[in-house]
Amino acid sequence: MGVSLKDIAERAGVSLATVSNVVNGYRPVGERSRQRVQRAIDELGYTPNLSARHLRRGRTGLIALAIPELTNPYFAELAEIAIREAGRHGYTLVMENTAAAYDAELSLLNGAQRHVIDGLIFGPVRVGRDEVLARTSDTPLVLIGEGVHDVPHDHIAIDNVAASRRAVQHLMELGRQRIAFIGARVGDESQAAHLRLRGYRAALTEAGLPYRPELVALTAGFGRHDGVRAMRNLLALDEPPDAVFGYNDLIAIGAVRAVLEAGLGVPADIAVVGIDDIEEGRFGTPTLTTIAPDKEKIAHLAVRRLVARIEGAAVTGPLALATPFRLVPRETTGFSSAAGTG
Amino acid sequence: MGVSLKDIAERAGVSLATVSNVVNGYRPVGERSRQRVQRAIDELGYTPNLSARHLRRGRTGLIALAIPELTNPYFAELAEIAIREAGRHGYTLVMENTAAAYDAELSLLNGAQRHVIDGLIFGPVRVGRDEVLARTSDTPLVLIGEGVHDVPHDHIAIDNVAASRRAVQHLMELGRQRIAFIGARVGDESQAAHLRLRGYRAALTEAGLPYRPELVALTAGFGRHDGVRAMRNLLALDEPPDAVFGYNDLIAIGAVRAVLEAGLGVPADIAVVGIDDIEEGRFGTPTLTTIAPDKEKIAHLAVRRLVARIEGAAVTGPLALATPFRLVPRETTGFSSAAGTG
DNA sequence: AGATGCCTCTATAACGTTATAGAAGCGCTC
DNA sequence: GAGCGCTTCTATAACGTTATAGAGGCATCT
Incomplete structure (x- = not known):
């Protein structure tokens, strides 16, 4: 097993909580302790255990991009941009292929992901307005593309x-x-x-x-x-x-x-x-x-909107955004x- | 927060451990208890918290596919098959774009993924035999493509x-x-x-x-x-x-x-x-x-080999496999x- | 001097799960 | 009826992290 906070704490002669605070800056830490902890981290090569972090925080750091197929170059290009943008915000993007199948889209919409995710960017094809309105999951959702309109969710698409x-x-x-x-x-x-x-x-x-x-x-x-x-x-x-x-x-x-x-x-x-x-x-x-269409803009906006929702930031402006073409x-x-x- | 094992246990009037055993069958459970638990699960709509499970088990259920770019249709087609196959084995596949950059490939090889992963399928472009031999991470690794040969790792490619x-x-x-x-x-x-x-x-x-x-x-x-x-x-x-x-x-x-x-x-x-x-x-x-090349075969073999390594199954036969074309x-x-x- | 406030820091209780050790019940043998 | 083995179950200690409550030290104010 890897190096844990506890190992660092022992090495640096401080408490576990202090190490945690050095790592993620929740509370201020004095200069002397900070340096001792930092040195211990460097020496032992600590990387946080994300499963534990996510368990504790209640978030997984995973967002899903649900698209009909990766082999459609439009979606591949969009996905590539979205992956990068998600990474920039500290999230990992997982791809969910719907294969443009109604059942797959419906269960994805209602939270049947393989992994627990914090949010979903969804390009619906088969599923319509009614299904989106009747959605049972409360994971933040951003819609992309021309599949569904006029629903109380963020929506990024060209006109x-x-x-x-x-x-x-x-x-x-x-x-x-x-x-x-x-x-x-x-x-x-x-x-x-x-x-x-x-x-x-x-x-x-x-x-x-x-x-x-x-x-x-x-x-x-x-x-x-x-x-x-x-x-x-x-x-x-x-x-x-x-x-x-x-x-x-x-x-x-x-x-x-x-x-x-x-x-x-x-x-x-x-x-x-x-x-x-x-x-x-x-x-x-x-x-x-x-x-x-401006694919960069679509992907960036979708990821940013989703991240903002996940992190509870106030999102101003209209839900539906028309991107340029x-x-x-x-x-x-x-x-x-x-x-x-x- | 969602429904947890504890909620099920209370509802069914059994212990936490019994519920866990019903869910993942580690120990046998009597018929009467099993039914009570099952009913409680159905009624409350329980889904296991994967972060907690992964923390406890020491595995994340995530495998990464590191390829130069998703916008190369060859890789998009391969990725699509790999995603499906990974799902079939209970794993979620995350994409790691190396952009064919040396630094990105090197750090990926040595375990600097955004998320903790159980295994890596890697199609190297810039990185060579030496870097693979000098790898510091011990996450299971399966190589694909023509980038690197003659290393002590599974390797799937055409001749x-x-x-x-x-x-x-x-x-x-x-x-x-x-x-x-x-x-x-x-x-x-x-x-x-x-x-x-x-x-x-x-x-x-x-x-x-x-x-x-x-x-x-x-x-x-x-x-x-x-x-x-x-x-x-x-x-x-x-x-x-x-x-x-x-x-x-x-x-x-x-x-x-x-x-x-x-x-x-x-x-x-x-x-x-x-x-x-x-x-x-x-x-x-x-x-x-x-x-x-037989892309189905490449992706299937790569995923299966990796899963076998992760789960500690004995892999017989040669490390390097030449797939048909x-x-x-x-x-x-x-x-x-x-x-x-x- | 005593009260107040600010910094640091620590101890500890979660988060939800699984694995381990062992308790309880029950039938069987000697 | 004591001893044994089997089945079924429970209590509990982890896994590694973060948030909360609060302790201790020191300066500043009344």
Whole structure:
């Protein structure tokens, strides 16, 4: 077993409590004692036993990030930032994969983590407003993404309607008229696809273009193959689209591949826009035009909000925070871009 | 605070120890008591306090996966599998990003985790054999990947020499003669690039082709932009290569992009092979020929080995395990492949 | 001088769990 | 009926930490 406070106390000839106070500064300690303790710590190589600390404090120092899948680069990039930020605040982040499964999301929401955690950052996909409202756990919760809205919890996300509208506007500025939407259906009543779909419709309406249901392809998942499959169906239409707005970059990338596989050109025949600005989109051919959310900001805000809640700090301002985004035009909409730029 | 053993004991009218025995079956408990306790648990909704359990048991139930970056899809895919497998064994996996930094790797190796962990799965990049041999921590350790070899620790990886040889052989079977290698240099004395470089050289030698140092481009990192930059340099040669073997898929994808950006064709002018078989390679255009390691097997073995060591089970067989791999021919070497296949 | 206050420091009781030693009850043998 | 062994249970001491109550020393004020 390792070196404990007791060993340090004996070595330094002071009480246990004094050592504890040197270590975590709860009470002031005189200069002479402090130095003696510090020397003993250095000599014996003391590191606090976190299990004991957490038992005593009632906190574990663990926060969970629950996301559908780590293999979606958007979430991997977000997770990487969140891990760093959590570390900066003295917390360790554990990943909880929901695999976009309703049951997994529900039990996570209600506190069935593998480890006891102090707080949860949650990007819901299947679970809706009702489930969040009916939550039984009282662990602090910060929501991210477009899954659930209008609940009494902190919520960090871009303005999905505005972002989608911007993406579709971009396509219309190129003169495209038959613009398709490929997006994940998350359950009929869910708001997720709705927001991006709503932005899509809003943009069309504002421009005086008709909304054509046959150009809206809902998918089962959020991956590249979902985009491929949906695009193949759209290409089989009597009048295929001349542009596609994808729910996210992965779907957009799948759509691009399906178009190219069909022998058509991107953007010559069909222009494509996604959302997320994953690095992959900056290196494929053609490079992918996208809406870039500020991932740093999202992750930072989510972690900080959560930590503030955990530590009981007063959080001022509104619960829901809209983070900035910007349009990054690249080759799939006819803008040149050297690899890795934008 | 939550419900504790004590609450259950009072409710069921038995001692604390009996409740504990019902919960974790250390000692047999009579049928009548067991039922009373079980009912009390169900009624009060007891979940054990893991901090206390870990304090008492001296274990935390946490294992760490230390990898250079989560944004490398290979590691994200590996991590996702490892998280699941760890969960299956009752452990929670925490991610430790080394960012491929020497200091971070060294301190991780020597037990400077943010949280107390029971074991470590480590994919070293900067740190070498010497550092692993000189390790001061005695937390169980399982190495993965090609970073360090010949140390007295469990080690799971593909046979990198054989895999690289296979990749280069594939290029030669297409009739390519000037085959370049783009790979990460991990420090001069490191064995990482050496193994894959060694396989590359072995394949050339076996085929009677000369080894040309100017066709070996070493990179600083493992990302797409490293591949782009290196490829641009290779294209600037008087006699550019007609094929490229990339250290991993990301580098290969960067190389492809650089070739296309230069107005050349893949594979018409330059064929490309990578290693990792990340999903991205199955949806880009052209799709990427690659060496596919068995990621499931790597992650499963690593977790199981580690858990066995932690729990003191006897591990038979050799320390180092070579996991299988296979060549997946796709468009970058002239083989057709529909999106997502292979 | 006595009261008051401020610094330091210490002793100790938790936090919730598990492992150990042993008590109680009961049936069996001699 | 004493002795023994078995099963079932209990009391209790840790595990290493932190928060609370308060003791002791010394200066300052009334």
